Amino acid sequence: MANTGQKPRIVVLGAGLGGTIAAFEIKEAVGNKADVTVVNKGDTFHFVPSNPWVTVKWRTREAIEVNLTHIFRRKGIEFFTCGAKAIHPKDNKVTLSTEMELFYDYLVIATGPELAFDEIEGFGPEHFTQSVCHVDHALAASDVFEAFVRDPKPIVVGAVQGASCFGPAYEFALILDTELRKRKVRDKVPMTFVTSEPYVGHLGLDGVGDTKGLLESELRQRHIKWITNARVEKVEAGLVHVEEVNEDGSTKGHHQLPFGFSMMLPAFRGVEAVRGHEGLTNPRGFILVDKHQRNPTYPNIFALGVCVAIAPTGACGCAQDRLHDRVHGHGHRAQLQTNTGGQGPDARSDVECHLSGRLRRWRRGLFCSAADSTAQHQLVGIRQVGASRQGGL
Incomplete structure (x- = not known):
């Protein structure tokens, strides 16, 4: 691993809905057994599902934003707000936009997408x-x-x-x-x-x-x-x-x-910082993962959220099919389980056990299943608008 002789470092790329919650849960799970670092472009969390309401002035910008600097500091999470320029999975490091090199033992990619x-x-x-x-x-x-x-x-x-x-x-x-x-x-x-x-x-x-x-x-x-x-x-x-x-x-x-x-x-497509690594991403730049949200080629890299590559559900329509032959995904959360020393997924360190167990409970408790979480996200806006029509907001 990258930090031999030191506590493992877990780096989370992205401080959106998935990355922020993942960082909180990971830090709570591993405690002092590992260092948790978050890299994000900017210091502010935006609650993206409320953006449509901002357009029609049902919400202000201030109502859907939270500054993360002090929150992460209180929780003992290191926070870089300069953003990532590139990742180097073979070298276990991230180059920040300032050219600083950040080495990791485990990397959780939660960048969200680039808008095409x-x-x-x-x-x-x-x-x-x-x-x-x-x-x-x-x-x-x-x-x-x-x-x-x-x-x-x-x-x-x-x-x-x-x-x-x-x-x-x-x-x-x-x-x-x-x-x-x-x-x-x-x-x-x-x-x-x-x-x-x-x-x-x-x-x-x-x-x-x-x-x-x-x-x-x-x-x-x-x-x-x-x-x-x-x-x-x-x-x-x-x-x-x-x-x-x-x-x-x-x-x-x-x-x-x-x-x-x-x-x-x-x-959507994968963000520039992660694209172009064979075995890590598909041609569209989305992160390839197995059933544990772990990349098969680089087993110390995990991904969650919209940056994940998954197969579409059911018929997608010819308009979609004619555009590309890619797969991409959203609505998934991480189960951090990984191989160590080539001994298989059950031979894990104490840190990995903490990560895996906590995030399994997190996934079950908050989202039930990937399909259900996606469905709930897709339908929540319809329920909210219905409530507003009936004076429920």
């Missing part, structure tokens, strides 16, 4: 569409939305080909509908939901219960039209070019959708 806006011409907050993937995007979208309400036009909302998290797109469509009704301009705003899913309510999971019927009914009641199996070809100012695809992959038709406001979720 650049894969579609004219797409993303630097061009013609908005985003709720980051609080900065949500705040910028809020300014655009306020201007839009003063001059209402059509709205296009949804998720493009390659997207892997569809729930926020549905949530945002319902949020926009609710807010426009409050502003008394909904009747002036035609809305279209555009998605690469093969059917409404697929959610990247081949449906969860009756999500198809539930979401189709909700969209109909709110007079939101939809296009499925859609591939966004390009975006121009005020116009989205969409190809609709048949089940056999052939082109069914083309649509030119005018808009005054548009938010579409992008495709």
